[in-house]
Amino acid sequence: MRAYAIKRILQAIPILMLVSLISFGIMQLVPGDPASLLAGPNATPAELEQVRINLGLDKPFLTQLFIFYGNLLKGDLGHSLLLGKPVTEAVFERSPVSISIALYSLVLTVIFGLAIGVLAAIRHNTWVDQIATSFALIGVSLPNFWLGLVMIVVFSVHLGLLPTGGYVPFTRDPMGWLVAATMPAVSLALMQIGLLARLTRSTMLEVLSQDYIRTARAKGLSEIRVIAKHALANVMIPVVTVLGMILSVLMSGSVIVETVFAIPGIGSLLGNAILGRDYPMIQGGLLFVAAVLLTLNIVVDLLYAYLDPRVRVR
Amino acid sequence: MSQTPLLSLRNLRTMFTGENGEVVAVDNVSFDVNAGEIVGVVGESGSGKSVTALSIMGLLPKTGARISGGEILFRGRDLLKLSSREMRGLRGREIGMIFQEPMSSLNPVFPIGDQIVETIIAHERIGHRAASARAADLLNRVGISSPARRMLDYPHQLSGGMRQRVMIAIALACSPKLLLADEPTTALDVTIQAQLLDLLRDIQDETGMAIVLITHNMGVIAECADRVVVMYAGRVAEEAPVDRIFDAPNHPYTVGLLGSTPDITRDERRLWTIPGSLPRIEAPPSGCRFAPRCQLAIADCERGQPQAVQIGAAHWAACLRTQDASSLGRKT
Ligand SMILES: Nc1ncnc2c1ncn2[C@@H]1O[C@H](COP(=O)(O)OP(=O)(O)OP(=O)(O)O)[C@@H](O)[C@H]1O
Ligand SMILES: [Mg+2]
Secondary structure: OHHHHHHHHHHHHHHHHHHHHHHHHHHHHOOOOHHHHHHOOOOOHHHHHHHHHHHOOOOOHHHHHHHHHHHHHOOOOOEOOOOOOEHHHHHHHHHHHHHHHHHHHHHHHHHHHHHHHHHHHHOOOOHHHHHHHHHHHHHHHOOHHHHHHHHHHHHHHHOOOOOOOOOOOOOOOHHHHHHHHHHHHHHHHHHHHHHHHHHHHHHHHHHHOOHHHHHHHHOOOOHHHHHHHHHHHHHHHHHHHHHHHHHHHHHHHHHHHHHHOOOOOHHHHHHHHHHOOOHHHHHHHHHHHHHHHHHHHHHHHHHHHHHOHHHHOO | OOOOOOEEEEEEEEEEEEOOEEEEEEEEEEEEEOOOOEEEEEOOOOOOHHHHHHHHHOOOOOOOEEEEEEEEEEOOEEHHHOOHHHHHHHEOOOEEEEOOOOOOOOOOOOOHHHHHHHHHHHHOOOOHHHHHHHHHHHHHHOOOOOHHHHOOOOHHHOOHHHHHHHHHHHHHOOOOOEEEEEOOOOOOOHHHHHHHHHHHHHHHHHHOOEEEEEEOOHHHHHHHOOEEEEEEOOEEEEEEEHHHHHHOOOOHHHHHHHHOOOOOOOOOOOOOOOOOOOOOOOOOOOOOOOHHHOOOOOHHHHOOOOOOEEEEOOEEEOOOOHHHHHHHHHHO
């Protein structure tokens, strides 16, 4: 298991190199001269030259690449043009916001997705199954920004139960965080709940028809034990593999949801950076998001190996 | 044999709901199993052997299957009248079952030791350590060496034969009175088959439990069974002590089955196979179900289901032409 973990982490290094190369490439591939874009239309040639020197664009390509990796190793992602502070600082300010909301929606997704899927499968072909399946279908079909807007109208405007937007850090006020994060997390999670419920249902149905389930019953185990131990342990294997994907979607979906709910997260940071052509910010932000996703995927793979002994041995 | 049988099937009838209404998979099946004996159940694929065993265990599919008649008396109690809770207490404790598919019958994600231990814990007030010790003993008993270490293995680390040994250990975990073995060796190669049958016989000798040994291999029957039930298309064709089945079969189907088994002792090259195939259960023949394939069939055979005729001590055959069948049996 440990060897597997080390192998998986080592495998991540070339991927991270590749991603950083791509994010470096962004700067090189910007149509036209990035310096003139950054300096604005009214810049004098001298000012333009200054911007170029600041960005290191006057140096040869390979030198630039070398400097870029050197800074990366030092944890220096450059300076944001719009915010006037180091990219890393901005990223570390904003990331807890997005990550906490993404994790909140992940928790919602796992709890409700699994519960609905399992329930539908063990009550296969009954009204429980039909309700669960229809709910999952609705969840899958609703776009999250629309859902967010509807929830604002219902829960904030009409019922006045929850704030229309904004964010309270968990570390400052956990209850306040819960109140502020619930609608964004729910609107992010609903589609994933639908997807996970469908996957769980079909996997569970398949698992329940396996010979080892018949064996578990033949041993005289209680039905709860048969489902919760023998079946669920096998259902979790494919579920965990899609968790990585679900997390990526939750992270990227946060761009829209953060806009709808006016939440200062990574999503809105990157969105603004793109609109304002804040290239160092875009570069650094992408790199950061990629690193987070990669880490999560490694965690998921390890979890997968933990759950499935057949993978562990390889 | 005046004692009451351990297990007694009385006119068991099991149906499945298919696309075109209900089909009868097990029809009017009756036979007894006495304590300490090995009863072989033979019949070709689809004859209802597994469905019979699953009916006894109460493990038929929850939807689409139903026992529509008969009784399953186990130690005098009708299992069909027990609550699901009572049935659960019986399964794995008083009746153990092993299946045909050793490769898929164990849960791939749990160590085998755990799968034995949980069976013991489900039925007995016993500590985890004591249950583990018993599981190791059981593994040892079924011929798995260094059991303490093997208990940590996952199913995929074991061969098919080893897995079936583990299945036997699970079935034996609570010393059941009755073991239902549904083709326990069919999926394994011949040498392993012989070893496992020896093991089952040894254990049966030691513990005195009864075994229902389901198979479609007459060789296995010859080697292990005390009595034989021959099933055809969901019905019992013939029931007899094992030597009578081989020496004096009285049902043309039994004769055919014996003829299609290569017999080394008699040095026969010719392999007589029964022409045709099992009738579809959606459209069974109105009379004797074997009639369409039977070389002795007469007009009366198609008129109604033949009643079981007693031929000798503990020997019955459901055939109108037992006389001719027995002479047919002697010829081959
Ligand atoms: N779950 C089910 N749904 C519908 N029909 C079934 C089901 N299980 C078994 N049957 C039918 O019941 C009949 C008896 O099947 P059974 O499995 O008992 O045969 P078998 O004698 O055990 O054969 P084999 O030697 O292949 O194991 C078959 O015609 C089969 O199609
Ligand atoms: Mg079968």
